[in-house]
Amino acid sequence: MTAHLLGIDGMDRAEIEELLDLTDTFAEIGRRPIARVPALRGRTVATLFFEDSTRTRVSFDTAAKRLSADTLNFAAGSSSLSKGESLRDTVDVIASYGVDALVVRHPMAGTPHRIADWTDASVINAGDGSHEHPTQALLDAYTIRQHRGALDGMHVGIVGDIRHSRVARSNVLAFSALGAEITLVAPTTLLPPSLVGWPVRVSHDLDEVLPSLDVCYLLRMQRERITEGLIPSVREYVSDYGLDAARAARLPADALICHPGPTNRGVEISAEVATDPRSVILDQVVNGVSVRMAVLFLLLGSGRELVDKAESVAGA
Amino acid sequence: MAERERRQTPPFGGVFAAHARIMDADDMARAVSRMAHEVIERNHGLDLVVVIGLQTGGVPLAERLADALDEIEGIRPPVGSLDVALYRDDIGLRPVIPEAATDIPVDLDNSIVVLVDDVLFTGRTIRAALDAVCDFGRPRAIQLAVMVDRGHRELPIRPDFVGKNLPTRRDEVVDVHLEGVDLGVMQK
Numbered sequence: 001m002t003a004h005l006l007g008i009d010g011m012d013r014a015e016i017e018e019l020l021d022l023t024d025t026f027a028e029i030g031r032r033p034i035a036r037v038p039a040l041r042g043r044t045v046a047t048l049f050f051e052d053s054t055r056t057r058v059s060f061d062t063a064a065k066r067l068s069a070d071t072l073n074f075a076a077g078s079s080s081l082s083k084g085e086s087l088r089d090t091v092d093v094i095a096s097y098g099v100d101a102l103v104v105r106h107p108m109a110g111t112p113h114r115i116a117d118w119t120d121a122s123v124i125n126a127g128d129g130s131h132e133h134p135t136q137a138l139l140d141a142y143t144i145r146q147h148r149g150a151l152d153g154m155h156v157g158i159v160g161d162i163r164h165s166r167v168a169r170s171n172v173l174a175f176s177a178l179g180a181e182i183t184l185v186a187p188t189t190l191l192p193p194s195l196v197g198w199p200v201r202v203s204h205d206l207d208e209v210l211p212s213l214d215v216c217y218l219l220r221m222q223r224e225r226i227t228e229g230l231i232p233s234v235r236e237y238v239s240d241y242g243l244d245a246a247r248a249a250r251l252p253a254d255a256l257i258c259h260p261g262p263t264n265r266g267v268e269i270s271a272e273v274a275t276d277p278r279s280v281i282l283d284q285v286v287n288g289v290s291v292r293m294a295v296l297f298l299l300l301g302s303g304r305e306l307v308d309k310a311e312s313v314a315g316a
Numbered sequence: 317m318a319e320r321e322r323r324q325t326p327p328f329g330g331v332f333a334a335h336a337r338i339m340d341a342d343d344m345a346r347a348v349s350r351m352a353h354e355v356i357e358r359n360h361g362l363d364l365v366v367v368i369g370l371q372t373g374g375v376p377l378a379e380r381l382a383d384a385l386d387e388i389e390g391i392r393p394p395v396g397s398l399d400v401a402l403y404r405d406d407i408g409l410r411p412v413i414p415e416a417a418t419d420i421p422v423d424l425d426n427s428i429v430v431l432v433d434d435v436l437f438t439g440r441t442i443r444a445a446l447d448a449v450c451d452f453g454r455p456r457a458i459q460l461a462v463m464v465d466r467g468h469r470e471l472p473i474r475p476d477f478v479g480k481n482l483p484t485r486r487d488e489v490v491d492v493h494l495e496g497v498d499l500g501v502m503q504k
Contacts (some may be wrong), residue, residue, distance in 0.1 A: 033453070041468045302411065303410055303411040
């Protein structure tokens, strides 16, 4: 059976922690004078992006290269998709290059799951619509763990456009699995229509929540939301939910400020707060490569499926 | 014993059953002390020496060797640890999982690296370790210290400092732990 990483949904605490523990090993490789190991020599990792992204694609590409895998980059804008080729055909063509892992980003939720049915390669979800973005959640959990030891009992506030955010969804699942308490802070229009089953509290008042937070996680505010009528104006959003210096002063001294990037300085985060000593935004970027190395190695190199085989031989 | 060996020795994933105690704790202490003297003699002191233990079995032994070197010379050389999992040649063939992050505390250029492992068997772990060390710099020399050399080499690799030479059958398992060294087999 081929192993995939399609979402945090379905991963339990032990699996998430195994991956975060393994990430330490790969973070150390990133600090070496020659940041490269031969672990995935001869393997090919393809990034298949049907939506714009720089940092996630570059992060996966760097992770694959540090493991000595070959990389193949496919971006929808410059492809035969614009000539009308179907998704299925595109995947088949890419797979026929002998690809071992497909890193997929697509504007439609569920696309990576569909692709996983079509191919023998390992599929990694790098963001599907407003559904999930599992490696982002893993790198965020790793970053918080790195600074605060563990997520158990941490109070994490996720602020902004929860409704359209795959990051928020994956993070809620990962952080809660690791024992954190989560408060979503957003206007009603930017919350999902139903929060039944989400292990979260909800607030519309950022100022009230700030003093009790261990982590203030800001989401990117997209300007399209104004034309959609979900917020009246950027100015109003900034005055209610933007993290500026005055608000940051209400955060505890040891709190962390996170943002998945790219940041809209002056909207969800002010320029001074982005460089506040409590901001770990650049750590998130660095850790992103380490976490993705761990994911790629676990799926392609660890032979984890062989462990199960060996155990079943032993049990037979 | 390392989880890797437990999983990979037939009948895979079994339990270690010792049939002979090869060294006891005193024997091991004497062997470590002798190896420490040999390291100092060979390198005319400890000026350039860096001791690096291989995960997992070599790490506690590297600490013990460094303690013994300190006792003799009054200098404790830098001690590091190295996980060679990502350099192994059996990735994709057998389960390979790194145990712990590598920690090389000093620049290895022009140093004399003494690699330490518990058991020398096929030599493939050491091959991987040589590649890994070279990614950290260009040591003046790399030497190898092992508690037990059990033979069955598959590569042209030999140890410089040996606690004990132990003839074994291929299907046997050598377990080096704090209280001594046991020879046994894996059983279901």
